[in-house]
Amino acid sequence: MHRRAITRRSSLVGLLLVTAAAACSGGRTSPVAAPAPGTTGSRASRMGIPVVEAFDRAVAQGTRTRTGSPGPRYWQQWTDYRLQAELNPISKRLTGQGALTYHNRSPDTLEEVYVHLLHNLFAPGARHNTDVPWSVEGVELSRVAAQGQALAAGKREGPGYAVDGTIMRIRLPKPLPPGESLALDFSWKLRIPPDGAPRGGQDGEAFFISYWYPQMAVYDDLGGWQIDQYLGNAEFYLGYGNYDVALTLPAGWLVTSTGRLLNPEEVLSAQTRARLDSASHAKGIVRVVTEPDRAAGTSTAAGTGGKLTWRFRADTVRDVSWATSAKYLWDATNAEVGDANGDGSPDTAAVHSFYRPEQRASHWGESARFSRHSVEFFSRYLLPYPYPHMTAVDGPTSCGGMEFPMMTCIGGQWDTLGLYEVTTHEIGHMWFPMMVGSDEKRYAWMDEGLTQFGQSQAIADMFKGYDDEAKNRRAYLSLAEGGTEVELMRHGDRYPTYASYGIASYYKPATVLVALRGVLGRETFNQAFREYAQRWRYKHPSPSDLFNTFESVSGRDLDWFWRTWFYETWKLDQAIDNVTTTGDSLEIVVENRGRAVMPVRLAVTRTDGQVDSLTVPAEAWFDGERKRIVRVAAAPAVKSIDIDPDREFPDVDRSNQIWPR
């Protein structure tokens, strides 16, 4: 999901433009002593991170490792979905049937299973912590069956099901042993909520259909069933599966969905198919459906009985969403994604954009170009985009910007930079959490923070010189300075304010990753970031897996870093306390005034233009020491001293980092 940036004008803006002169030690640098081996004994208690018992157990059982790779006995569940739905755009009613095959790949026998009914967020009386449209209605189930046996609701014993909010618990007719599969059948109805619903809904013209079918909850090696309620704020933890979907709509309504369209000959006109075909190898944007084309028989096929059934197939995804409107224009192009299927030759993905003509004022005519850039950028920066298409949809305003596999719903008005930003943010989510399937509820930073960081990289590539990282840093610092910050390692529904959730999930982790890149160096950081994505593609990483991957790739113990930035709300305030000349050397007293521990990077610039670069290692502060003396040669004369000359660390007070002040 995308957040409109919270920004505060800050005196730091000017300083962010300072760039470091080329570093040159010139043989005049006094090495800064690192602590001798063995002197960091108190580190574990002072700078260690909490033991995660579930993780230790997983390591003992061989499902995870201490190097950040999945363990040799790693397992996860899998579900095959066959879903069909018919939507009546007048009544806004959706009627659905689903046949699920749930494969138990765990070593455990399951006597019950859990299913999400996320649409119950809209049931009258539902618990929620975000605004939802007043009293729509929840999911109306007309059939629930397991192992071929129809189940009744509310029975206290024996096979049956019970719905509590957005979670359904199913007690199975017979236990499901390891290695066996379970058939589940559902029939249901629901009403698509009006604008104002988080992450989807309809505004009378455009329908974005999300959370519309019974979806298996995750059962994993760390915590068993993850069945936290969907309350509106914290997002999701979803398992992987394959989907066959059939969607029936009035002819003339364009439909786009997660997955590959299987029957274009049945649902699209010959003209639309021909234009789509040219878009698959076009260099520019192809206008597939324009204003006069929007009619049954011209954009879509004519249909039988006024209806068309669109069939989609999606492989290895964690969800399926779809959108439809009779008003949509359709733009298309393609993106070069590198070798996505491993056959040694470059692949492309289709890029689609669906929007109403009036959204040209919000630059939707550029949407396909923005999407193409984003897909190509992240394919280079992280891993090749593996899915058949990436589609941006103009949806109800309350979509804001929301990610679904191969899809994003974007609502509201945007300027050029804003539309690019929200588009690239949501496309960044195709990597986290769509490909790298973390638990968004408990660790929102694992998808939002990584994506917010990635967004900055994409924006800098698209709009050369635009510093989105500085924007994230200012948002984090504004809350940190106010003292109302809350740590990152907290469930997304347990933040006291929306601002504290936003900072901990988006701006602080994005800022912290920039700082980590500063600590490790760009090359090592990028390598570790990619390695993490590669190792956990289509899997369920926990924070320990991310931490351990960065440590194993960099070859460094970074517990102090995780502790400082993920588990605490310690602030960084590195300062030059004093500078004096003693004989032929200059003594620089460096002070760590905050509780955060980080290396101190010093740039000493001399009147002859030479710059000495020195580092006080982070370990200097582990035992609570506050000051360190750094000695450099006094001649040639020192013109200025600067801490963190590259402006990579989120220091709360830049003014005390420069000498002379």
Ligand SMILES: [Zn+2]
């Ligand atoms: Zn997001």
